[in-house]
Structure formats: C-alpha cells, structure tokens
Amino acid sequence: MTEYKLALVGFGGVNRALAQLIAERNEGWKTELGFSLKIVGVTDLFLGSLVGREGLDAGVLARLPSVKGALAQLPGGTVEALNEAVIKDSGADIIAEATFTNPVDGEPATSFCRWALEAGKHVVTTNKGPIALHGAELKALALRNKVAFEYEGSVMSGTPVIRLAKQTLAGSAINGFEGILNGTSNFVLTCMEGGLGFAEAVRQAQELGYAEADPSADVEGYDVRLKVVILANELLDAKLQVSDVSCQGISALTLDDIAKARQEGARWKLIGAATRQADGSVSARVEPRLLRNDHPLAAISGATNAVSFTSPLLGAVTVSGPGAGRMETAYALLSDIISLHSTVATH
C-alpha cells in the first residue's frame, strides 16, 4: 500500500478542504483507492508555514483559525511562508498547489510548480494561471522529470472535464467544444431572466459571495478565456496563447435582449468555445451566444458549469456540474492524485 507525502501550497479554502477530506477519509482510501496521504508541509502567504516530516495532523490543520501567522501557533511553525523550502525540502512526493490565480503572469504559482517539478515531485493544482499561461513548458518539465502534472480542477472544479474528454472520449476525434465556464456570469444571466437589470444582478451575485468586488474577470469573460485556452490546448492539441482568444463579456446585454431571446425560444449564455478548422488550426473565442432552448447548454442555470464536446462520431456529449466550491475543488485535487497513482502504479 502506497503512502504519498503531500505538501499543501496555499492554505485557503481548497487545501483546507483537502486536509478535512484526509482527516475524515484517509483510512477508507487505503482499501478504496489503494493509497493513503500524509501531509508533511503547509505554506501560505497569510498563515505562515510548517513542516512535519513524520506527518502533520490533518484534522488540526483543517480547523486552523484563519488569522495571520496561525501556522506559527503550531509546534515548529513559523509566520513566514517558506514556500521554496516546503516545496523542495519537506520530503513531499506530491505538491498540492492551490494559491490564487494570477491572470497576468501566473505568478507565484508558476514558480511553485516549476520548483516542484524540477525537484522531481508530482504536482496537482487547481490554478488556471500556470496552465493557461505556461502549460506547455510545465508539461514538458514534468515529462523530463518523469513526474505527474495534473490540473483537472483548473477548469470546472470537481466536475471532470479534461479526463472525461481525454480518457472516456479517446478516439472519438473531438473537433470542438462549447462551455459555460463561469458560474458568476451564468448566475447573473439567470437573474436577468428573472427581471433584474445587469447592475442589480451583479450586486446580488456579490451579496451571495459569487462575485468579487471587481466583477470584471467574471462578467467580461477573462476567467472563461483562461479556461478556453486550457481546454483547447489540452483537447484539441492547440498552441493558443491567451491573447489568441477574442473575448467579449455579458455587460452589454440588456433586459430587452433577454426578453427578446425568450420570445424566440432561446437564451443568452456566455460561451467559451473552440473549433478545429478545415486547415487543422484551432480558433477560439469567448462571447455571449444566443442558444436555442434545445441546445445542450441552454438549460444550464445559476452557478452550474457545463461543457459540450462535439465529435463526428457522437455529435454532442455534454457534462455539467459544480464549477466552484471548496470541497468540490478539493475533490479535483484528490482525483488528480488518484490519476497519478494509477499511472505511477502501472509504470
């Protein structure tokens, strides 16, 4: 039975939920999944850091107060985020990277991934930044160092989408996809269908904690654009940069547009899409699209996310589910570890 030593980089909601899962389920995983996990390091810009090569108590970590430097209150902890030391020198086999997404240069998460892969450690991450901006480099680095680099949660949180397409739809010759890849903007559109104006709908999303104080990453499509780059590069073997993807959000949609769509048996959705062209190139865009009510994505309401893959053999195959949530995203990290375990176990 394999025991993986795990270092948690970034200890916000996601890695905290992973610690909670480990506290509750690690014993069961030994028989169910064929491995168990031992946390040997934690580091976080706000909370500090802690290394425990013999294993840290996952339950204690999960319940850690969210106060500055809290890790320094535990034996051996420090208020400093010793990221490089925790990644390279805690004895971890796997680095679970769940820091914030930086859409400009993917830092510091990209450096965290790079350090880990260069040190021969597997990396699982839920962070869009490193994958969308530096995915090819990091994948090559993982390959060179014979370690796994998994990032299922970077697109739709715990809802499987990358592995669904690459594994269960292998050989189906996927030639494009359309997705509702941002729960906040979809929630705003659902509210507008209920009669709220755009500004009011955004305010409601903010009150419910769906939208940031500055909602532009969500409603202007920038968040979706990163996910489109990840999916297109992964599934269509594209080599897209973020700037290759045209991007238009939903802020120009009016209640009139929404009402007119309804009369026509259709709905406006913010869609991220990519298609393989006749010449083999891949074109991708983010834009509001008017979907007829019988389109597989038309009924995806509220904060749910969905992707519809098209292939000449199957037509449309669509998966929908949560696109966010701390426990859902922590599950994505677990699913990455399950995947790397099956690869490691058979090689």
Place this chain on the structure above:
Amino acid sequence: MTEYKLALVGFGGVNRALAQLIAERNEGWKTELGFSLKIVGVTDLFLGSLVGREGLDAGVLARLPSVKGALAQLPGGTVEALNEAVIKDSGADIIAEATFTNPVDGEPATSFCRWALEAGKHVVTTNKGPIALHGAELKALALRNKVAFEYEGSVMSGTPVIRLAKQTLAGSAINGFEGILNGTSNFVLTCMEGGLGFAEAVRQAQELGYAEADPSADVEGYDVRLKVVILANELLDAKLQVSDVSCQGISALTLDDIAKARQEGARWKLIGAATRQADGSVSARVEPRLLRNDHPLAAISGATNAVSFTSPLLGAVTVSGPGAGRMETAYALLSDIISLHSTVATH
C-alpha cells in the same frame, strides 16, 4: 505497435459501423491510439459467417448487402452462422459481441460471451442482456481468465457513463443516480408536451424508426430497468437482479398531467434511479417522475439520454449525449478496446 485480431459476432448496424470505422481510420489509430485492428471473423444468424485469419477487408464487410446468407458470397464464407467456431477458432484476441438483446435470459449473447471468456479472449459488447442478467458471473469469468470484459455501450451507447463514473469520478463516493435512459420514451414525452396524445406520439416514434412495432419495452420501462441494474451493480456495488427493480412506464400519463406539470414549472420524465440507503443496501426503481425545471435532467429532450450522479462531495454531475445510433454504439466498442488496450499495455 499492437495489432488486435477481432471477431465480430452479430453483423447488424453496430458491428457494420465498426467495420466502417476500421476501414476508414485503422491507419490513424496506429499513431493516435497505439494499436490497430484486424478483422479475422464475422458471424451473424442472418448473414452467415466467414473466417479469414490473414485479415478480412473491413471496407468490403461494411458494404456487404443485407441479404440472407450474404457472407457466403465472399470467398470462404458460409450461409451458416458458425458462432462457436468463429468465437473460439478464428484466432481472434477480441470478440465484439453486438447481437440482439434478449431481456429474458440474455441468450444467445450470454453464451457467446461465456465461450469467448473461457477461451481466453477479451470481450467487448453493447448488449444489455448478458450484463444485466449474468454480469457478475461473466465478470468473474473474465477475471479468472485474465481477460478484459468491457460493456460501456450497454447503457448509453457511445456516451461514456460507466467509465465516467468509475474512472473520472473515482473517490467521489457516488451514492446514487437518476437517468433518462430510453430515447424512445423520452421522445414520446417530448411529443406529448407538444400536444400529441400518448398513442399518437408512439405512432410518430414508430414512423421515425425510434419505436418498435411493440413499443412496450421502451414505454413500459423494461429497457430502462436493465440499464438501471447494470449501473447500480457497477457503480454502487449492488447485487441487484432485474426483478428487484420496480418498474412503471409512461403509458398512464395523460396530456392533462403534462399540461399541469408545465403550469407548475415542471416536466414528467421516465427516470431510472438507484440510491444507497442508510443501511448500505441499494434500492432501485423505474418510474415517471415530475422534475422541476431546474433539475439537471428536466431539459433533456427528444432521443437524448442522460445520467445525473450524486455524491456528497460534488452534488450532481450530469452527462448527456446520444443513447443510440449505429455509429455511436460502434464507437462504444472502440472505446472498450481503447480501455482494454491501456490495461493490457500496463500489465
């Protein structure tokens, strides 16, 4: 590079479409999938049989006229369906079983699977009968003989559902599912929402080729029941027999019921469902359910199928896509071969 020798048992639409895929794509699969396929035998109750250990021309087979004994027109062919000889003695590594579903005892398909597994051959099948009625026995037989037994297409044709749940949702602790697992009955309900009475809607389904002359397997839920047994046994580790699943179809639904549902913001759907109970047992049923419009299955219209899995970690994750079609179902056989190749390659 691996070349698998394939025998096709039952040469109706599905295996014929597989022959067509092989004719068109075999060369590409060598690099894309790491294997190629060579057809060494075909047998069919209506068309006769043919063995060609050096490889049969997939394109010729795909274009074979659908006339009685047609395989006898090819060199070495015979009007007799020499099923046992083709399965055991054609030199095949893999048997692709795609004969008709017998919901009573699963024959003759179950015997075909048994012969193949006992002879140490991998089996891929799209046939509900053997899996729903004799799945545990056949899986044990495959395990004993160290061969693969794959049947993704038995539930939703080419739309991945078994592997989606077992592989991409591993560790999510799925505790139940609801599915729209019969395209004909769903098409009938969609027609009824358009104002057609039940009998008229069935007639329209028959005219379009969706429904059999005797539509009862579809509209009374018997087809769905077989699929519920397969999914519950596979994903919830249940040990259900077909008779354990209560079954009620849609023939008692009236246009009044449908209209009343619409007024309440809901839709009637024929649902196959299973749930793990508090005591660990699994209860399963087939019945019309009134789904609120925001239910993940409410918008699944026409001949599309869908399954929504529930788990404590993720809530609902839903997959939808084609539930029938010759090419779609042939893809399911290919996906089974891809899966067995990845297992064989790493063991």
